[in-house]
Amino acid sequence: MRPDLSVLLLTTLIGAGQGLYLALVTVQVYALFGLLPAQDGRAFFAPGSAIALVLLVTGLAASFFHLGRPERAWRSAAKWRTSWLSREVIVLPAFIGLVFVSGVAHFLHYGPVLAELPSGIPVDATVVLGLVGTVLAFALFLCTGMIYASLPFLREWASPFTVVNFTLMGGASGFTLAAAFSVWTAPSLTPFLAAWALILTLLAFAGRLASLVRNAKLRPKSTLQTAIGIKHPRIVQTSQGFLGGSFNTREFFHGRSRGFLRSIRWLFPVAAFAIPAALLAAFVAGAGAVLLPVAAVVQYAGLLAERWFFFAEANHPQNLYYQAIG
Amino acid sequence: MTQLALVIDLNVCVGCQACVTSCKQWNTSGSAGPLADFNPYGADPTGTFFNRVQTFEVGEYPNTQTVHFPKSCLHCEDPPCVPVCPTGASYKRATDGIVLVDYDKCIGCKYCSWACPYGVRELDEERKVMTKCTLCVDRIYDTALPEAERKPACVLACPTSARLFGDIHDPASAVSEAIRKNAGYPLMPEWGTKPSNHYLPRRKTAVRIHEDELVRSDNPLKIDGLLPKPAKAEPSLDDVTSW
Numbered sequence A: 001m002r003p004d005l006s007v008l009l010l011t012t013l014i015g016a017g018q019g020l021y022l023a024l025v026t027v028q029v030y031a032l033f034g035l036l037p038a039q040d041g042r043a044f045f046a047p048g049s050a051i052a053l054v055l056l057v058t059g060l061a062a063s064f065f066h067l068g069r070p071e072r073a074w075r076s077a078a079k080w081r082t083s084w085l086s087r088e089v090i091v092l093p094a095f096i097g098l099v100f101v102s103g104v105a106h107f108l109h110y111g112p113v114l115a116e117l118p119s120g121i122p123v124d125a126t127v128v129l130g131l132v133g134t135v136l137a138f139a140l141f142l143c144t145g146m147i148y149a150s151l152p153f154l155r156e157w158a159s160p161f162t163v164v165n166f167t168l169m170g171g172a173s174g175f176t177l178a179a180a181f182s183v184w185t186a187p188s189l190t191p192f193l194a195a196w197a198l199i200l201t202l203l204a205f206a207g208r209l210a211s212l213v214r215n216a217k218l219r220p221k222s223t224l225q226t227a228i229g230i231k232h233p234r235i236v237q238t239s240q241g242f243l244g245g246s247f248n249t250r251e252f253f254h255g256r257s258r259g260f261l262r263s264i265r266w267l268f269p270v271a272a273f274a275i276p277a278a279l280l281a282a283f284v285a286g287a288g289a290v291l292l293p294v295a296a297v298v299q300y301a302g303l304l305a306e307r308w309f310f311f312a313e314a315n316h317p318q319n320l321y322y323q324a325i326g
Numbered sequence B: 001m002t003q004l005a006l007v008i009d010l011n012v013c014v015g016c017q018a019c020v021t022s023c024k025q026w027n028t029s030g031s032a033g034p035l036a037d038f039n040p041y042g043a044d045p046t047g048t049f050f051n052r053v054q055t056f057e058v059g060e061y062p063n064t065q066t067v068h069f070p071k072s073c074l075h076c077e078d079p080p081c082v083p084v085c086p087t088g089a090s091y092k093r094a095t096d097g098i099v100l101v102d103y104d105k106c107i108g109c110k111y112c113s114w115a116c117p118y119g120v121r122e123l124d125e126e127r128k129v130m131t132k133c134t135l136c137v138d139r140i141y142d143t144a145l146p147e148a149e150r151k152p153a154c155v156l157a158c159p160t161s162a163r164l165f166g167d168i169h170d171p172a173s174a175v176s177e178a179i180r181k182n183a184g185y186p187l188m189p190e191w192g193t194k195p196s197n198h199y200l201p202r203r204k205t206a207v208r209i210h211e212d213e214l215v216r217s218d219n220p221l222k223i224d225g226l227l228p229k230p231a232k233a234e235p236s237l238d239d240v241t242s243w
């Protein structure tokens, strides 16, 4: 498949935004139970929500460039009963709205106590918003992953790894970003966030490597024999029916050399997981906090490469019909 | 239930591309808008077509067969392209099973083309909407056309009658009979899409002899019944018998 920059940006940016928001909620819940020092809404949660919001809105904006008719995008909420894309189109704005509202609530210190836990801990509005946001963030990971995982003949995508890895990679990049952000806003939290970022980065590393191994073992189900229904071991296409290009020759091929593909396969695990994990581990072991922003930037670039490879690796069965110009 | 479909006879297709051009001509001239071409005479031409005729070589020289293979939307009975469409622009008609795109609703997200294993959906680069074969839905019900012309443009254009059109759910239809008698098969059955279009394989060519070719209907002597009419298997002689 052709990696389209708008979709690469969409999936990586919203993943980081979701992860960052989840990191904020994690801090809030830990603080609720007295496991972490409580943070001021205006100094920590509101700016954190604002960064998540920027990531999410930029991702949403990028996605419009993928559409031929962006002015009709509102129509795409119609078929949520059957289409994961439609579900994403509903959940993403809902999540953006919630991040906005919860950021504003934190900024205004708006927090009427809505309930009380048996142990006497008050649950205020921002906590409830955070929990709803958590559900929406996971729902969004599910929708984004299922858009790809639900296409059975794109076999590189059609596996639970797609959803799990989107979640882990989004979480890892979001927590790394949160750790970097806390260097300025809440240094007391940085070791906690960096440790979680390290754990998530390592989990994402493991998940992505597992899916690479799985995909390397895939044997195509569709062949030229099933594509044209002729039983013969040797079939070659001599003409795809036209001399120029078409939608089918552009949309479904990555257009780069095998060598380029192979080098990205080696590059992205290093940039997205190995280097950030090493930097995070170094910080946890006592190195300077300057490593964290570096880790966040390297990881994001690595995840862009990962997403490029995710698309380029997927081999659509329609490609069987477009092998020979003539 | 009706399921309109094409049956394409690979045994007689000669790869002349007549169906491709007549399809393009009809569908670029309709009220739904043009099928745009870019750089048609330039270095890197590209354009939207509903129907492509491809060529495959089967076997190893000298035992090769050249197979011409027309390909358009197969109007699957279980089309994976339809449920994924977020807008409902892609739909399958309950009345006749044709899979269509509503060009006024499509947002050009291309998701349906990812979900079709056959690569028959093409995004029109000018209108920026997804397009594909409509089985000439704007011809086949047009009562202004003579009855014999209410068929897809490609079917009418085919000089070898390699393309049959009809209802594959009606067991008595010509298409159902062709599938039954000539081992018609669907493409990529492994994905459970149940394509409605079927292909007839290469097979031994049988000469079809019609009744009026056996009986010399133009023989004036026969009209009078003056001469003896021997049984069909017996030898006949001009001007001596009636055959």
Ligand code: SF4
Residues within 6 Å of the ligand: B072, B073, B074, B075, B076, B079, B080, B081, B082, B099, B115, B116, B117, B118, B119, B120, B121, B132, B193
């Ligand atoms: S051939 Fe492709 S576009 Fe046509 S109905 Fe089947 S899946 Fe849909």
Ligand code: SF4
Residues within 6 Å of the ligand: B084, B085, B086, B087, B088, B089, B090, B101, B105, B106, B107, B108, B109, B110, B111, B112, B113, B129, B130
């Ligand atoms: S390109 Fe158009 S028809 Fe296809 S899935 Fe998107 S909105 Fe539906």
